[in-house]
């Protein structure tokens with residue numbers, strides 16, 4: 193198995209000099225070409241066709257203009273108005289981020305042995321051959337939850353795993369979960385109400401000196417994704433209990449039990465990614481048509497799975513526009529700011545100073561109240577708790593990321609803190625084909641100039657002017673969603689790239705649920721939740737809400 197990087201800043205730079213943050217794991221590589229899986233282009237011809245790319249000449253000018261476009265995308269208004277709300281509940285934003293961390297990493301690393309990257313004012317776009325040769329994905333592009341499991345528990349002392357610290361000492365088939373503090377460092381009781389189920393204070397990531405002991409440190413980047421990862425740890429442990437109780441034949445030894453529990457968790461997760469997540473964020477009909485008619489665009493290259501750069505660097509970054517500046521987080525913090533959500537993480541020192549707890553864990557008053565994040569009815573009624581629309585207006589804190597760029601000097605620091613500028617420059621740097629060329633390749637009607645400009649502020653239209661014929665793919669996907677799907681899902685180009693990639697990766701993974709057929713009866717059905725674990729009331733796990741319930745972090 194390849195070495196896995198356990199220490200990322202979210203998309204940011206792997207901390208090469210942070211041994212204390214390596215949580216006792218063997219030093220993992222940060223060299224892109226030492227291990228890692230393949231990145232490639234979904235449309236390699238387009239990436240090599242100057243007509244499908246922003247011009248490589250006049251690079252300084254284009255870099256400046258991309259920065260101006262990035263700035264114009266930021267929504268500088270104060271409180272977020274009702275019309276920023278989509279019909280999508282906000283759990284999908286952070287579930288989306290969790291999925292990203294399971295399958296793709298490293299597009300933001302300066303490609304090794306090259307003295308340039310997006311922080312230079314005059315970088316030239318890299319040639320696609322160079323990119324595919326040098327840039328490696330530091331994730332397995334399969335839905336195997338390596339971000340949760342690492343390389344598994346140590347069940348044979350002769351063969352210790354790198355991830356052994358993720359697992360409980362007295363029951364190594366289970367993952368460690370962190371407790372919640374009830375008082376601060378001075379012994380002062382934490383104020384606030386408990387979050388149901390009240391007596392359950394095992395709702396943090398496991399931590400060592402505040403740093404999360406988990407498979408991908410990007411999942412402690414903000415408190416919501418951290419709480420989502422915590423739900424996965426709990427889900428796995430609940431599945432292990434369920435197998436012990438309901439399938440004793442699969443619980444006779446730790447190895448059999450772990451493999452069975454992990455397999456069930458992966459299949460539930462994969463089924464939910466396809467049938468809940470993807471169906472929510474893509475245009476209606478996309479998923480079903482790919483499942484019934486087959487993949488049209490994603491096919492393994494030279495027999496290998498690869499991660500399409502059009503997905504990692506453009507289309508799947510649609511989630512950035514769903515992030516809100518404020519959340520109705522829980523009963524104690526019904527108007528929590530983005531800044532606080534970043535502060536209550538290991539990197540943000542869990543809210544210190546002053547230190548919130550003698551145990552360096554999340555205080556109980558900051559446990560998430562998931563029912564505020566999964567409620568479709570309220571999102572549909574356009575209450576405050578919905579994901580922001582998928583559109584060309586990004587929440588303003590994304591232009592000043594508090595945990596990014598802090599070691600850099602201005603003006604590089606300012607750039608690293610600005611997500612919209614980074615996305616646009618990254619697309620240029622890595623030679624991602626324009627939105628128009630992707631639409632052509634996919635056989636989808638291109639956005640017209642009027643559509644690209646529709647409802648934009650004068651400032652945004654001015655910044656967009658140089659890119660009306662050749663539009664950066666990330667902007668294009670956001671605008672397509674805005675004008676063709678009302679920001680309530682991706683548009684057709686975005687939907688196709690996202691769904692083809694996700695289903696393509698799953699269909700080409702022999703161990704995924706899409707390749708698990710039942711042969712024991714007259715039918716030959718795919719694995720589905722009726723074959724999986726059940727809630728105490730006998731219900732199947734058919735939505736992210738059911739998943740959180742089974743994990744015990746959302747009361748029945």
Ligand code: HEM
Pocket residue numbers: 202203204285286287288289292296297298299300414503504505508509510511512514515593596611614615618
């Ligand atoms: C609070 C939320 C988030 C923050 C602060 C954040 C921040 C970042 C940053 C700084 C990068 C690296 C940018 C670069 O220089 O290239 C990145 C990459 C990325 N983000 Fe996010 N992100 C967030 C949420 C999301 C969500 C919700 C999604 C998708 C649904 C997403 C998808 C991605 C993807 C696919 C990448 C590229 C990963 C790779 O290297 O392969 N992010 N993000």
